[in-house]
Each structure stands twice: as C-alpha cells, then as structure tokens.
Amino acid sequence: MNNTNFITTPFGRRSMTLGMLSNQYDAKDIEPGKSIDKWKLFRALCEARNVYGISDRALAVLNALLSFYPENALSEENGLVVFPSNAQLSLRAHGIAPATLRRHLAALVAAGLLIRKDSPNGKRYARRDRSGEIDEAYGFSVASLIARADEIFAHAAVIVADRQRLRITKERLSICRRDITKLIETALQEQAPGDWMMIQATFQSMVEAIPRAPHIRDLDSVLEELEMLRSEIVIRLEKQLETQKQSAIESQTERHIQNTDLKNILESEPATSTQPVQDFMPDHTDNGSSSEKDSYRPSASMDDKRRLTVSEGSIIPSVQPLKSFPLDLVIQACPEVVSYGYGGRVQSWRDLMAAATVIRTMLGISPSAYQDACDIMGPQNAATVIACMLQRAEHINSAGGYLRNLTQRAQRGEFAIGPMLMALARSHSSIGRDAA
Template identity: 55%
Template sequence: MESGSVTTPFGRRPMSLGMLASQQLAEEIEPGISRNKWKLFRAICEARPALGVSDRALTVLDALLTFYPADEISEERGLIVFPSNAQLSIRARGMTAATLRRHLAVLVDAGLVIRKDSANGKRFARRDRAGEVAEAFGFSLAPLLARATEIEALAAQAVADRELLRITRERLTICRRDVAKLIAAALNEGAAGDWAKITCMFREIVARLPRAAGIEHLAAALDEMALLREEIVNQLETQTKTQQMHSNESQIERHIQSSNPESTYELEPAFETKQGAKSADYVDQRSGSMDSGLDSRAGNRERETADRSAGEGGSLKSFPLGMVLQACPQISDYGPGGQIGSWRDLMSAAVVVRSMLGVSPSAYQD
C-alpha cells in the first residue's frame, strides 16, 4: 500500500475510524517480514474469540487466502486478492452472495482485511507489458501481515487458556469424585462426624457451577472442593489412628495377661514344703533318664530352683489336684498309664510334655 494513502469504500458503505486505523496499521509492515498463510490462518482460528470473528467469517477468509498465489505472504509478492463474488462463493462452500457480503464486512471491521475498491466497485488487476500486476483492486491482506506477531501471541494465549481450562476441569472432576467417595465410605463405615452437613456443603459447591463454567468458576469451585476434601481426609485419618491405637492397646493387654510370671506357681501348687521337694527329686530323675544328653550343670540348677521353691512353699497358694486337671484336661494323656492320680504323676506328665516341646530343663525351671 502506498504510504499515506487512504482508501474509502465504494457505494453506500460508510467509512469508519476503525477502517482508517487498519489502513494506518497496514502501512507499518516491517521490511522483509513474511508468514506462511496457512499457519497464520490457523493462528487466527485459535485466536478467533479474541479477534471477534465468527466461524463463517473464517470460512470466507479461508476462501480469500486460496486466491493468493503463494504460500508465503509478503509485501514483495503483493498483498491484494481480487476474486469475483461468484468464484469466492464457490470456494466458500457455496455461500450465498448476501451472506458472503455480510461476513466480508465482519472481516473488515475486525481489521483482518482492507477493502481497496475501484471507481466502479469492481475487483480486477491491471498488468504491465511484462505481465506483472501493476495495480489491483479487491481485498488487501496487509493487516494480516502487519498484525502477524499480535495474532500469534493471541493464539498462544488462547491455547494456554484452553489447556488451563481443561486441566482445571479435570482436577475438579477428580476432587469431586474423591469427596463423594469419601463421604459414602464414611457413611457406610459409620465414622463419627457431621456427614449430613458435609454432604450439604458438597452439593452447594456443585450447584453453584453454571452449565458453561469458565475458568473463574472452575478455579473457585476447585479451591472450595479441595478444602472440603482435606477436611474429610483429616477426620478419617484421625479416626483411623485412634482405632489403631485402641487395637494395639488391646493386643498389649492380652499379651501381658498371657505372660503373667506368677501363673506358673498358680498352676503348679504342688511346690509345698515336703511334697515339692519330693516332686523336684522325681523331676530330676525323670528328666535325667529321658534327656541323658543334658549335662549335670542343668540338673543342679533344677534341684537348686526346686529347693528354693520348697523353701518358699509356705507362701504359695495350694490348689486341689482335681482343679488342676479340670483346667488342663489333656495333660492326663501324658501321665503313667494315660492317667494322673497324684501330684507325682502330674509332675511326670509335665516332664514328658516339656521334652516333647523341646524345652530345656533350665528354661522349664525359669
């Protein structure tokens, strides 16, 4: 475009300040700049909401670009295309003339193309004797080249916004699922908490989302939903830790009850002064005959322990033999002849069981 020139539209179409600004911008094309027309058109499609054009207007722009002879748009090759309405309608997927004119006006108002009308409003080109285009009247693509950097930046921002919207919607979906599943699990397991109130909060967050939610609505809902999920997880984790502590305490209590060191004396009341001494001697003889491989030092420890128990027998409780056999009925199978009739038979059976279990005499006495 010639520097300082102003082109007004043909006929009754009015001139606007926006058209004047577009023409002034088209004059500021940097020397040597060029763009691939299809890559630039793709960027315009990405930035369509920011540019304020419809998809039908982009269809007309696509048809205009097909009339440009090269793939690279540059000032050296010329920037004006001059198709007739009939040919433009064919390449615009059969768009009617009235619709075509309306969307051409949208492209002009958006500052993507400039009208360069002839005196009679026709679109044509004058060529010199060498066949080169000397002057053309039609639609100038100079604004596309002048705004190429701006359009590419708008396209990149649109792609980033769309990706952010997708990620936010995806995170909100996952967070919403987590909250719903956790509430259901808490209700099914009977966990303590005001789950009715939490359910109402969850439904309020979901209800506030519009049908076509933007990034602002989604981000706000995601923040609230994430806080609600964190609160639910904290409540459930606290209850889980409490249950584990109670379980561990009950296990420790059962272990202490089963390992009472005084239970040996309670279940073996035969360690009285005289009877305990005789039983200890018999245990020593019995264990010596069945475990001949044990050394004499273990036998001495047994006798010493039995003597100590006999010396302290006055302070131990005494239980009837029948009570012991009732508490441990299977011990009778290991007595002499498969029965136990006296304390001596019981001590003999205890030695047999101790040998079967692989308990050493010293460990048995301890």
Template identity: 60%
Template sequence: MESGNVTTPFGRRPMTFGMLASQTAARKIEPGRSIDKWKLYRALCEAKPLLGITDRALAILNALLSFYPKGELSEENGLVVFPSNAQLSLRAHGMAEQTIRRHLACLVEAGLLIRKDSPNGKRYARKEQGGDIREAFGFSLAPLLARADEIERLAAEVAAERLHLQRLRERLTLCRRDVAKLIEMALEEGVAGDWGRIHLHFRDIVERLPRSPSAAEIAAALDELELLRDEITNQLEIQEKTRNHSGNAPHYERHIQNSNPQSTIELEPSFETKQGATAQDGSAGRAEPAARMQKEEEANGHVREARSASAGSGALKSFPLGLVLQACPEVAAYGPQGSIGSWRDLMAAAVVVRSMLGVSPSAYEQACEIMGPENAATVMACVLERAGHINSAGGYLRDLTRRAERGEFAIGPMLMALARTNMPVRGRAG
C-alpha cells in the first residue's frame, strides 16, 4: 500500500486500525458503482442498532449528505464533502458544535466516514481553472458506497427481526385473550375444575414478562400459554361431551319425581283439609276425576322441584383464598393483625366490613345460610371493593342472596372482573 493513499487525522487525533481498515475498504469500490444516497440513508436508519450509531449521529450524516451535490453516490462525482461546523449546525436544526464534533467522531469510529484532513485541519476544496474540484479536504463518504451491500443486508435483518417480534406479540395477545375468556366462561358456567389455580398460573405467566420483552422472552411465554390453552380446551371438551351424554337426564328425573309412588303421602294433607268431618265429603274426594288428581300431583311435583333447586343453588362454588385476596386486596386491612392468612381470618374481616358498610346482621346471616360462610365472606370482600359504586350495601347483599337462592348468581364472574381490575399495571406484549 502506497503511503499517499493513506490519510491521517489532523492535530492530536490518533490514527487507529479502524481508520486504516475503512480506508482500505474504500479503495475496493467497484468501478462505476453508484447508489441513491437517500435510499442508502434509509437503510442506515433501519440498521442503526446493528451499526452502533445513534439518531443524533444519523442527523449529522443526513446534513453531510445534503451537502453532496448529486442524488447518487459515485466516485465519478467525488465523495468528499467539506462543510464547516457552522453550516452543519444550521442543517442539523441548530445542534451545538461540541455535539457535532462528538457525533462526527462516532461516525468515523463506526466506519461510515473517513476524515480527509488538510494540512491545517480546515475543510475546503481546490478547484481547477474550469471550476472542477481538483482536491477536497473534509469528510469522505466512500465507506458508505463501499459498505452499501452490507448496510442493506443489516437493514433487512433488522426489518425481519421486527416483523418476527410483531408476529410473536400478535400471537401472544390472541393466546392471552383465549385463555382469559375460556377461564371466565368456565367459571360462569360452573364447569368442574380447579379454575382458581389455573387462573393464578395464567397471571403468573403474564406478569413475568418485562415491560419491553425480547423475542426470546415472548416466545417462552407464548409456549407456556399455548400449553395452558390446550389443557383448558381439553378439559372443557371433556365436560361438553359429558353434558351431551346426560343431556336428557333432567327430563327423566322430572318424570321419576312425578311418578313417585310415595307422592300420595304428600297429597294426604290436602285431602284432609278438603274432607272435613262428613263421610259424604270424603266419598266425594275419593270420587274426584283422575284429571284433577293428576293436576294436583304435577303441582306438588313443581313445588318439590323448586325446593330442590333452591337447596342446590345455595351450594355455590368456592374459590381459592389466594384468588379472593388477589381480586379483593382491600379486605386484608380488616383482618386480624391487619392481614388475612386463612378463611377464618377472612370471615372475621367480613363481619367488620359488614358493620362498616351498614349491612344488617340479619342480611349477612341470611347470606351465610344460603351461600355458605366462606362464600358470604367472599361476597362481602367483593362488595367492599365496589363500595364506591354501590348505594346500599345491605340491599345489594340481599339481592345477591335472593338470586343465589334461585340459582341465578355465581361468584366466579365477579371475582374474575375484580382480578382483572386489580392486577398490577405492567407493560403488555400485545
């Protein structure tokens, strides 16, 4: 290599192997090679994470390219620009000269520019008599032309990685939505299973994701959520098949109830009230038409069904204490010693909350009788969370108790809604 082909920096700036390598690569530009400077600049903006440059450095490079007179970079048109720092500051939106010097050094270190310093360190050009530039001192854009293919390849890699990350985020968002809605449906429909544990596992997977997760972290969380979704789907399909096989069971049970041979014993009190004291009335009762007896038997059958439904609806599904405390964190302050560690603590806290919200003892006792003590305490914790939106806590509790007695109320949807409201605020991946 001839010494005339190497340029060293002016003043105290040292010469480095990186500068030497950039100059060596710049001498290997294919003859006649040219490229659109703004297209190359867009590729640089795309590939900046892999090139190790900042947006401020790119702003300086943009200003330098604006001083290049042609639209395409080529050796025929010369590759050296020589604006002063004052002119660069004007085209870089008033950036301070100290900042300009720092970012110019970054571009040189990244191998995107070559300093071609004059003997006195000034930037200028010597022109021939015809006006053509014979020699210029400033910054050479030759590394951009030499590394154009590499820059475009890096830009394509960054774009592909961004697209991959976007698709992972979309899949994660869809999977999160599927799991959340399937759990909510299972709780609302009263499907058998440990849905509280499944919900806690789901929240644990989601909350482990950082605010700005990488593609690997999103992929790991997505694998766990897809496995959980498959497990939930299989469990729900099994329950659905079970329900389809026993779909006509209520009809058969009702038929058996109405044809129970012991039903005549339940009808005896009604006969006694109608028979009175005379044998004539008794014979008239025995001589009633069969149709009337059938109507009375059906009526009593409906009464028995209503009683059994009322008794069955009181046995609401209980949920894990951890899920209750996650959905209703405010109730913990009313427990013994200011915390809740067991169902006994929650029930004690519910009594304090009942008194604070003005719920009468009779209303709470009725709720415990219909729903069960644990579920009644859970409902009181939910009422406390929504106290600002409830005008009368006592009336609200009595209404829920009546609905539970009719089998029209389930705690699951209420808990799930509060759990979503009170979950920690984190950055979402989708």
C-alpha cells in the first residue's frame, strides 16, 4: 500500500495552509525503495535545526515521536504513520506539558518535517486487516522526513564544515595574536628601530574590533590583517638581525663610522622654547612670546659631537642609561596621562607606552623623534618624558624640538628624569595643600 498518495486536511478548528499542501505534495516524491536511518537523520536535523527554525524542545518531541516508529530505518515498506497518544508522547518527552507538546507538534508540522493525517474524530489509531497487518493508520506521517533527508543531510554537512572552519580560524587567530604580542615585546626589549608603540596600538585596535560572537567572515578579515602585521614585524626584526651581524663584522675589523653632522639628528623640526628642562619647574612659565631667534639651540663641542656616533642611520644609546623611576611615581607626577590609557587606566609600563604613542601624535611629535628618544633613553623613560611633556604641554612651543633637545642632552649624559618628576610631583602636592 502506498501511504503517500493522499491529501489530507487537519481535524477540528485547525486551518489548512498552502505550505501544508505543498509539504504533502513534496512527500509524494519519495524514491522507490529509499530507506533512511532515523537516528542518523535525527542527529543531522539537530545540526541543521536553525535552518528549519525549530527549537530544542521541538526536537525532543520529534525524538519521542520517532521512538514509536517500529524500525530503525524509515521507509515506505515499514509504514509512514506513527500514532501515539499525547499522553504517551508526553511520557517519552520527559513529562512535557500537554499544551507545550501540542505547540511543538504544530511547529514541526509548520516546518514541513511532519504531516498530520487526522482521523474523522481526530484520534490517533490504526486499523488492521484479518492478517494483523496495518490497513489504515491515523497520526503523524514521517514521509516528509524521508523525502527531505538528502536536503537535511546537506544542510548539516555545511554547518559542521563551517563550525570546523571557525574552530581552525580561531586557532590560527590565537597563534597569530600570541606571535605578534611576543614579537613586539622582543622588539621593545632589544630596542629595535621602528615605531613599536604605534604598531602595538594598531594591533590593539585590530583585536578590539573582533566581535564577541564572531562570524567566520569577520574572523577571516581580521586574521588576514593580523597576518600581514605579523609579516611586517618579522621583516623589521630580520633587518635588525642583519644590522647586528653587520655591526659585529665591522667591530671585528675595527671599522668605525664617525658622523659629526648634527643635521641628521635635528632633521627639520623646530628648536624648543627658551626653557629646557626648567620648563617643568612650577615657578617657570612660558607665555609663548619668545621669538624664533631667542629659542634654545643646543651647542655641541667637538667632544660632544664625537659621542654622537651613528650606525645604520640610528643613534647609538649612551653607555650609561638613564635611571628609571617607579610607575606609581610617574602616575602621581603626571596624572593626565591616565586619560590616554586603554579604558582610562594605566596599570603597567605597557599601558604607559601605549598611551605615550597616542600623546605623541596629539602633540605633533614625529615618529623619528620619538624613536630616537626610545633608542637613547629606553622605551620606559621615553614614555615617562612624554607623560611629563603632556603635563606641561601649555608651556612648550614645539614638542618635537623639545623632545629632540632632551634626547641630545641624554646622549651627552646631561639630562636626568628625576628632577622633572619631582618638580611635577611637588607642584601637585602644593596645589593640594592650597585647595585644603
């Protein structure tokens, strides 16, 4: 008997829809002899449930319904209609409420996964012939599941492949983020030439752009950008290795390059205002009236010039590095820098260096001037100087020239950060006492 050759309407007040009629027509297209393992089909439907717009509770009801099918293989030979009562379905669906059961059964019918075959009185039952075989059954037909099995398996395969691809992309993204973080740390520790603070800020902006629940397309674009950034960092570090190897060869042959031309260091940035380090003292202010001819220009003796040895276009740091100070003291002396930290906080030297990159751009300091400061003073001390300059920015006419002046003084061993920090800290303490 062919149970698919029917068009049936629902019992009672339930209305017939064109979608239900279309599902019944589609269910007629079952290939002869087609057989589907019901539990494999159910697992595939669980994967593709979002495609069909059904909930996990509806799947639990379908699972209970399939458990009443007598065979593991869904086929026309084994029959297409299951006819358990709502009470039996509720028990096998872990005691689901009758109203909830009816709602999810209706959802399965609306999704085209089940077809109602209602009896004249709306009851579910089967009529058997004299030999005991089922002659007519009323309940739910699984013909749609058999007819749409290939479609369900195809959707499930695509979803599984996308999930696998998303997992692999996340793994590659995690590795790329780890590589970039550690390579930037290495570059800062080795004082490799380059604006590493800007690179770090760019990296942080890329990471922050990743959504919390990303789609595979979002991660693909971010991963491509991060891989390009990683390649650029590796190229810069490779150049640094080549420079170190070349320097080692030249040192073995005792070849030294002396450059006494200060134009390579000063470039084209204007000189600083009339006050050097004393600008940071609270008792000295600059109203901006000093003319260009009165601006401060550092003088250099022949001995000083000999100290400015240039290798591969970079200034070699002084033999005795500047003394660093605790981060808490820097924050106490320069509280305005906190506003430029990530999330309005500066909790580590890395946060301070990232904030200094932003401040450098705001003050109009060129990348080369800031990089020279990092090479001579060290990244932490350079960030500290930028924080101090921000604190007294209104008293500095040319931030770029001022930083280059301090960098040259640090190269000659004539500059220390301590007096600058202490002056700013004392100014805040005196303001606090006056307010009290």
